Amino acid sequence: MNLALLIAPHLPFLRRYSRALAGDQQSGDAYVAALLEAIIADPSLMQDAEDVRIALYRDYCRLWQSVPLNMRNSHHSEPWESSAQKHLSAISPKARQAFLLSALEGFKAGEIALILVCDAITVSHLLAEASATISNQVATDVMIIEDEPIIAMDIEDIVNSLGHNVTGIARTESQALALAAQKRPGLILADIQLADGTSGMDAVAKILLQIDVPVIFITAFPERLLTGERPEPTFLITKPYLPDMVKAVISQALFFGTKTKAAAQ
Numbered sequence: 001m002n003l004a005l006l007i008a009p010h011l012p013f014l015r016r017y018s019r020a021l022a023g024d025q026q027s028g029d030a031y032v033a034a035l036l037e038a039i040i041a042d043p044s045l046m047q048d049a050e051d052v053r054i055a056l057y058r059d060y061c062r063l064w065q066s067v068p069l070n071m072r073n074s075h076h077s078e079p080w081e082s083s084a085q086k087h088l089s090a091i092s093p094k095a096r097q098a099f100l101l102s103a104l105e106g107f108k109a110g111e112i113a114l115i116l117v118c119d120a121i122t123v124s125h126l127l128a129e130a131s132a133t134i135s136n137q138v139a140t141d142v143m144i145i146e147d148e149p150i151i152a153m154d155i156e157d158i159v160n161s162l163g164h165n166v167t168g169i170a171r172t173e174s175q176a177l178a179l180a181a182q183k184r185p186g187l188i189l190a191d192i193q194l195a196d197g198t199s200g201m202d203a204v205a206k207i208l209l210q211i212d213v214p215v216i217f218i219t220a221f222p223e224r225l226l227t228g229e230r231p232e233p234t235f236l237i238t239k240p241y242l243p244d245m246v247k248a249v250i251s252q253a254l255f256f257g258t259k260t261k262a263a264a265q
Contacts (some may be wrong), residue, residue, distance in 0.1 A: 003039070003043050003046055006046055006052050007039070007046060007052060007056055010052065010053050010056050011032070013105060014032055014056060014057065015028060015029060016104065016105075017057070017060075017100055017101070017104060017105055018032050018060065018064075020100050020104055021064060021096065021097065022064075031060070031063060031064055034063060035056075035059060035060050035063050038059070038063065054107075054111055054114050057101065057105070057107075057115045058114065058115045058116075058117070061097055061115055061116060062117075064097070065093070065094075065097075091129070091130050091133045091134070092129065094126055095126040095127070095133070096130065097126075098112055098116060098123055098126035098127050098130060099126070099127060099130035099131070099134075099251075101115060102248065103248075103251070103252040103255060109123050109124065109127075124244065128244065128247070130251065131162070131247045131250075131251035132162070134251045134255050135162040135164065135247075135250070135251060136163055138254040138255070139162075139163045139164055139165070140164055140165070140185070140186030140187050141164070141165050141166075141167045141185050141187075142159045142164045142165065142166050142167065142185055142187045142188070142189065142250075143167050143168060143176070143185035143187070143189070144156060144159070144166060144168070144169045144170070144188075144190075145169075145170045145171075145176045145188065145189065145190035145191060145194070145200045145203060145204070146169060146170075146171070146189070146190075146191045146218065147171045147191060147193070147194045148191075151191075151239075152169045154243075155189060155218070155246065158243050158246045158250075159189070159250070161247075162247060162250060162251075164187070164250075167179065167185055168183065170203075171194060171196075172195055172196045172198055173194060173198035173199070173202060173206075176190075176200070176203040176204075176207065177203060177206055177207065180207045180210070181210070184211055184213075185211075186214075186254075187213065187214050187215075187216070187250070187253060187254060188204060188207065188213055188214070188216070189215075189218060189237075189250075190203065190204050190215060190216070190218065191217075191218050191219060192217055192218075192219045192221070193219070193221075200217070201217070214235070214254065215235070215253075216235040216236070216237060216249055216253055217235070217237070218236075218237045218238075218239065218241070219236070219237075219238060219239065220238065220239040220240075235249050235253045236249075
């Protein structure tokens with residue numbers, strides 16, 4: 001296949017990643033342009049790759065790591081970029097790369113290891129470093145909507161370990177509405193099926209009529225949410241979960257400042 005056809009579908013996403021990593025649209029695009037020049041000079045970089053997308057990001061990261069770069073604020077940033085840039089500069093360069101590859105580009109840990117040319121343990125440490133740094137920057141009040149006491153306590157421990165404050169745990173829709181009105185949270189973690197048969201999604205929808213806040217849904221039945229028949233949640237944790245998964249998703253939600261009104265409507 002023609003080289004241009006191989007890489008063209010991935011370029012818009014690589015530009016997005018590059019802008020976020022560089023902190024500036026002009027600098028980000030310049031790095032992508034430099035990578036394309038290198039590929040033109042040596043087409044075998046892509047033609048011999050088993051996975052073109054991974055190879056493209058791998059070669060980009062090698063280029064980015066080889067040139068010193070200062071984070072800059074752009075006057076032409078998109079809203080998500082402006083939010084992200086507030087938190088990126090404090091994260092070490094390698095951890096910043098790993099976090100954006102995961103949170104922004106959706107790569108799995110094994111794929112990130114291939115891109116950054118390291119092992120899976122290193123990737124785990126980099127993501128943990130990024131999550132901890134972000135949490136320190138954006139510590140907030142978190143409300144938990146969960147009807148299973150053991151799970152609720154476990155989530156509370158994870159949230160506290162990241163430096164956030166748990167305002168309370170609601171087991172029913174009515175408790176959730178009362179708690180949100182009493183102590184306005186900066187983040188909500190909500191199960192979709194509650195103890196009295198009510199829905200966490202319904203509770204969240206009503207809360208979001210009053211306040212604008214990022215929401216993470218937690219469920220053992222993701223197929224009930226990911227149907228394609230309605231706006232779907234941006235952030236979703238499936239049961240059973242690992243603590244690192246919860247930490248990463250919390251960091252992503254706060255990092256991007258994403259609101260989920262549409263997902264709860």
